[in-house]
Amino acid sequence: MLEALKPYKEKLPKKILAELDEKLEKISSQTRQKKIIEAVYEQYNNAKVEAGESVGLVSAESIGEPGTQMTLNTFHFAGVSEMNVTVGLPRIIEILDGRVNPKTPMMEIYLNKPFNKGEDIKKLALAIKETKLVDVTKEFQVNIVESVIEIVLDKEKMKELAITDNTVIKGLTKNLKGFAIKHKGNVIMLKYRGKEEAINEIYKAKEAIKTVFVKGIKGIKQVLPVKRGEEFIIVTAGSNFKDILELEEVDETRTVTNNIDEVGSVLGIEAARQTIINEVNKVIENQGLNVDSRHVMLVADTMCVAGELKGITRYGVVNEKASVLARASFETPIKHIINAALVGEVDYLTSVVENVMLNQPVPVGTGLPGLVTKIK
Amino acid sequence: MTDVYVNGRFTGTVEDGREFVNNARSERRRGNLTDNANLYYNELSDEVFVECGRGRARRPLIVVKDGQSSLTEQQIKQLEKNEIGWNDLVKQGTIEYLDAAEEENTLVAFFDHELTPEHTHLEIMPLTMLGLTTALVPYGNFNQSTRLNAGSKNQKQALGFYAANFSLRMDMDVNLLQYSQKPIVNTIMHEISDYDKHPAGQNIVVAIMSYEGYNMEDAIILNRGSVDRGLGRSTYFRPAIAEELRYAGGLVDEVCVPDKEVKGYKAERDYRFLEEDGIISPESAVAEGDVIIGKTSPPRFLSSLDEYNLAAATRRESSVAMRHGEEGIVDFVLITENEEGNKLIQVRIRDQRIPEIGDKFTSRHGQKGVVGLIVNEEDMPFSSSGIKPDIIFSPHGIPSRMTISHLIELVGGKVGALAGRYINGTTFDAENIDDLRKELVSLGFAENCTETLFNGHTGEMFTARIFVGNMYYMKLKHMVANKIHSRARGPIQLLTRQPTEGRAKEGGLRLGEMEKDTFVAHGASLLLKERFDSDKTIVPVCEECGLIAIHDEFKNKSYCPICGDNVEITNIEMSYAFKLMLDEFKSLGIYTKLQLKYKY
Numbered sequence: 001m002l003e004a005l006k007p008y009k010e011k012l013p014k015k016i017l018a019e020l021d022e023k024l025e026k027i028s029s030q031t032r033q034k035k036i037i038e039a040v041y042e043q044y045n046n047a048k049v050e051a052g053e054s055v056g057l058v059s060a061e062s063i064g065e066p067g068t069q070m071t072l073n074t075f076h077f078a079g080v081s082e083m084n085v086t087v088g089l090p091r092i093i094e095i096l097d098g099r100v101n102p103k104t105p106m107m108e109i110y111l112n113k114p115f116n117k118g119e120d121i122k123k124l125a126l127a128i129k130e131t132k133l134v135d136v137t138k139e140f141q142v143n144i145v146e147s148v149i150e151i152v153l154d155k156e157k158m159k160e161l162a163i164t165d166n167t168v169i170k171g172l173t174k175n176l177k178g179f180a181i182k183h184k185g186n187v188i189m190l191k192y193r194g195k196e197e198a199i200n201e202i203y204k205a206k207e208a209i210k211t212v213f214v215k216g217i218k219g220i221k222q223v224l225p226v227k228r229g230e231e232f233i234i235v236t237a238g239s240n241f242k243d244i245l246e247l248e249e250v251d252e253t254r255t256v257t258n259n260i261d262e263v264g265s266v267l268g269i270e271a272a273r274q275t276i277i278n279e280v281n282k283v284i285e286n287q288g289l290n291v292d293s294r295h296v297m298l299v300a301d302t303m304c305v306a307g308e309l310k311g312i313t314r315y316g317v318v319n320e321k322a323s324v325l326a327r328a329s330f331e332t333p334i335k336h337i338i339n340a341a342l343v344g345e346v347d348y349l350t351s352v353v354e355n356v357m358l359n360q361p362v363p364v365g366t367g368l369p370g371l372v373t374k375i376k
Numbered sequence: 377m378t379d380v381y382v383n384g385r386f387t388g389t390v391e392d393g394r395e396f397v398n399n400a401r402s403e404r405r406r407g408n409l410t411d412n413a414n415l416y417y418n419e420l421s422d423e424v425f426v427e428c429g430r431g432r433a434r435r436p437l438i439v440v441k442d443g444q445s446s447l448t449e450q451q452i453k454q455l456e457k458n459e460i461g462w463n464d465l466v467k468q469g470t471i472e473y474l475d476a477a478e479e480e481n482t483l484v485a486f487f488d489h490e491l492t493p494e495h496t497h498l499e500i501m502p503l504t505m506l507g508l509t510t511a512l513v514p515y516g517n518f519n520q521s522t523r524l525n526a527g528s529k530n531q532k533q534a535l536g537f538y539a540a541n542f543s544l545r546m547d548m549d550v551n552l553l554q555y556s557q558k559p560i561v562n563t564i565m566h567e568i569s570d571y572d573k574h575p576a577g578q579n580i581v582v583a584i585m586s587y588e589g590y591n592m593e594d595a596i597i598l599n600r601g602s603v604d605r606g607l608g609r610s611t612y613f614r615p616a617i618a619e620e621l622r623y624a625g626g627l628v629d630e631v632c633v634p635d636k637e638v639k640g641y642k643a644e645r646d647y648r649f650l651e652e653d654g655i656i657s658p659e660s661a662v663a664e665g666d667v668i669i670g671k672t673s674p675p676r677f678l679s680s681l682d683e684y685n686l687a688a689a690t691r692r693e694s695s696v697a698m699r700h701g702e703e704g705i706v707d708f709v710l711i712t713e714n715e716e717g718n719k720l721i722q723v724r725i726r727d728q729r730i731p732e733i734g735d736k737f738t739s740r741h742g743q744k745g746v747v748g749l750i751v752n753e754e755d756m757p758f759s760s761s762g763i764k765p766d767i768i769f770s771p772h773g774i775p776s777r778m779t780i781s782h783l784i785e786l787v788g789g790k791v792g793a794l795a796g797r798y799i800n801g802t803t804f805d806a807e808n809i810d811d812l813r814k815e816l817v818s819l820g821f822a823e824n825c826t827e828t829l830f831n832g833h834t835g836e837m838f839t840a841r842i843f844v845g846n847m848y849y850m851k852l853k854h855m856v857a858n859k860i861h862s863r864a865r866g867p868i869q870l871l872t873r874q875p876t877e878g879r880a881k882e883g884g885l886r887l888g889e890m891e892k893d894t895f896v897a898h899g900a901s902l903l904l905k906e907r908f909d910s911d912k913t914i915v916p917v918c919e920e921c922g923l924i925a926i927h928d929e930f931k932n933k934s935y936c937p938i939c940g941d942n943v944e945i946t947n948i949e950m951s952y953a954f955k956l957m958l959d960e961f962k963s964l965g966i967y968t969k970l971q972l973k974y975k976y
């Protein structure tokens with residue numbers, strides 16, 4: 001690092017320091033270097049938020065106002081009709097509410113070196129896709145007299161998906177109790193072991209075995225290999241972050257999901273915070289709107305500051321508010337007042353809403369500084 | 377077999393649905409079946425629906441047989457001679473009313489010459505697809521449908537000559553346009569609806585140009601000369617009503633000049649217009665607060681305690697006075713009796729309304745706008761022949777709304793005014809625009825209806841030629857005089873001590889949640905506090921128990937109802953709404969303790 005930059009090591013952010021270090025190398029004069037650094041430092045300080053600025057409210061307005069211009073539709077992923085993505089206002093609401101299960105979970109799976117060239121990508125994609133028994137069968141037949149269910153397998157489909165008869169049988173034995181499994185050609189016969197009259201049981205079982213998991217990764221409903229720049233990636237509908245990251249073909253450093261809760265439990269709260277920022281920015285950009293990223297960062301920080309994901313709802317961050325009156329003024333006032341009364345809560349009137357209610361100066365902006373003096 | 381549903385209920389089956397419907401229809405035309413019934417055969421589901429219930433919108437069409445209109449030359453001749461009428465045509469099966477369902481089985485031709493053997497019906501006139509007011513829009517077929525809707529909505533709000541016996545009527549809240557005219561560019565509907573007996577607008581000269589920015593965003597410029605000559609003048613009528621009610625115990629209201637002893641007596645000045653009978657005299661100019669009908673009522677409650685109280689026996693003041701912000705001249709006084717035999721007094725107040733900035737005007741094409749400026753006549757642009765426009769309309773209102781009919785009416789109006797005739801502008805059946813433009817040339821004006829105008833201030837010629845024409849303009853009932861409102865101080869609500877709501881109650885203008893946020897975002901904390909000061913109160917608070925204490929004005933001493941008077945009691949400023957909330961918490965059994973500390 002340059003000698004002139006050393007005193008600013010703690011005062012400026014790393015990114016600015018690195019940029020200065022790189023650009024100032026070309027300037028030989030020490031005094032000129034110093035002058036430039038001083039000017040940058042001044043600019044940096046001027047750009048800081050001043051004490052007493054109501055950043056939360058400004059963020060809320062800055063995200064809320066463009067929200068009124070957003071579309072309400074979901075749009076279909078190019079080419080695949082079953083694959084659609086929630087965008088616009090519904091997606092923003094979904095993210096900020098901190099919902100555990102998003103409406104349209106999606107993943108972008110990046111692959112390691114030999115696999116991202118595009119050869120065998122279809123095979124890999126199909127291997128990831130969750131396959132159920134219905135997907136590889138031609139028909140289900142019930143023989144009531146012998147209380148047997150016959151499953152006619154679709155050999156072509158199985159070949160396509162690289163599934164052997166054994167994997168099917170393995171899946172069946174794992175998930176089905178009370179049936180003897182016999183295998184003959186492309187037909188699997190399930191003989192009911194219980195009492196003969198239990199026709200109902202057989203019919204129930206017939207429906208149940210349709211969803212028996214055969215192959216792939218649970219939760220991945222659709223796969224779509226896409227060329228992104230020089231390499232091929234797999235876009236999926238449905239998400240299973242943990243299992244995907246464990247595959248050796250997958251580049252775990254770049255693979256992402258839009259399920260924030262999943263990111264939080266797999267990679268931790270910092271990653272979840274970044275995902276919130278990325279996902280909100282994606283929607284805003286997609287709608288052709290312009291919101292400063294710092295507003296979104298503040299919201300993400302608020303949601304993640306407790307160490308776990310909390311939505312901007314009355315169960316989430318609003319519930320965490322220190323002031324009884326502020327909580328009561330948001331939703332369900334009587335519930336909050338009574339609960340506060342039961343434990344003898346104290347409201348210290350430290351934020352905006354309470355002070356507006358009491359007609360006191362709100363502690364932001366000009367209302368923030370106080371006069372300290374001795375009273376005799 | 378085809379299922380038959382009568383008024384939505386399954387009733388039976390027929391062999392062949394189509395044949396059944398056709399037979400029933402011809403029986404209806406012959407008069408053997410009520411003409412209120414409509415039949416609909418659904419080919420896809422092979423079902424017959426017969427509807428004869430109420431609440432169906434139906435419209436008349438001419439029946440077509442084998443590609444020939446069933447309306448004969450002979451019938452037309454008879455119609456012209458007034459030998460037969462509409463009902464005869466319906467009875468003869470020439471005209472029938474169809475509902476929405478039966479229309480599904482028809483093919484309707486617009487004009488006679490378009491008829492083919494497939495057609496089942498013929499429009500009486502294309503105009504019949506429009507409603508009554510929409511048909512009053514001239515050249516409507518040149519417009520977008522939304523503009524036609526807007527045009528017809530605006531016309532419903534226009535001031536006009538609403539009833540010829542207006543001087544005898546006691547209508548609530550009515551307006552009357554002075555000097556109303558019938559339109560130069562009219563439609564057949566004007567004739568049918570006797571529009572010249574109740575016109576609602578004036579023919580004026582309109583120039584389409586900008587004027588110093590005062591007509592941006594749909595505003596219009598008025599010529600003060602035209603206003604002085606009577607453009608858009610109207611009268612506003614509002615009655616004041618009082619009734620001598622009878623109460624239990626033989627007590628009655630009394631219309632009279634109230635005595636000074638009466639409870640709630642206003643200032644003596646307020647009663648100055650009343651005559652001996654307690655009613656105002658006609659033609660007095662009254663303003664806010666002046667009493668129109670003097671009245672006293674018996675005292676409200678007589679409890680046992682009040683019998684010893686002399687003041688309680690006095691009567692109550694219940695006069696009818698002019699409302700806040702209103703003025704006018706007493707027009708008409710009516711003394712009568714109502715159904716119960718009580719004496720009823722109605723006084724009509726009239727107020728002349730001369731157009732002012734903020735009044736709303738419109739053409740018949742959904743081009744409404746408010747007056748942005750009234751310009752002295754000498755400052756208006758003028759043409760070489762000395763014509764000055766009455767209204768200047770902004771050109772920016774045209775492209776986005778695409779109201780071509782607005783422009784055509786200007787041309788038509790100009791031709792009509794110059795040639796001294798009425799122009800037929802009936803939608804789908806109007807006078808040809810090209811012919812109108814040729815006629816305009818023969819009258820000595822430019823074919824495109826533009827004229828060279830000169831700047832009213834400097835006398836310089838405008839570089840651009842200005843589109844000038846005549847058109848029918850209407851004044852709408854939304855006038856600023858009825859809407860203007862402001863308040864610095866005024867009445868408050870009893871419960872919350874916050875300002876009342878609404879213009880009629882002289883209320884405050886609400887600074888809502890989102891408006892509050894803007895103050896917070898600017899950090900204008902103390903300004904925000906001042907804005908919400910309207911219900912602030914000083915409350916004595918006991919520092920010991922944190923409850924609201926009592927201040928005794930006689931002894932000038934505060935004491936706590938719980939801790940007595942040997943405790944520290946401090947006066948605290950807070951909003952009354954919060955004090956009220958503390959009281960409500962107390963009623964819930966919640967002990968809200970105020971912990972006081974010095975802020976500075």
Ligand SMILES: [Zn+2]
Pocket residue numbers: 918919920921922923936937938939940943
């Ligand atoms: Zn006390």
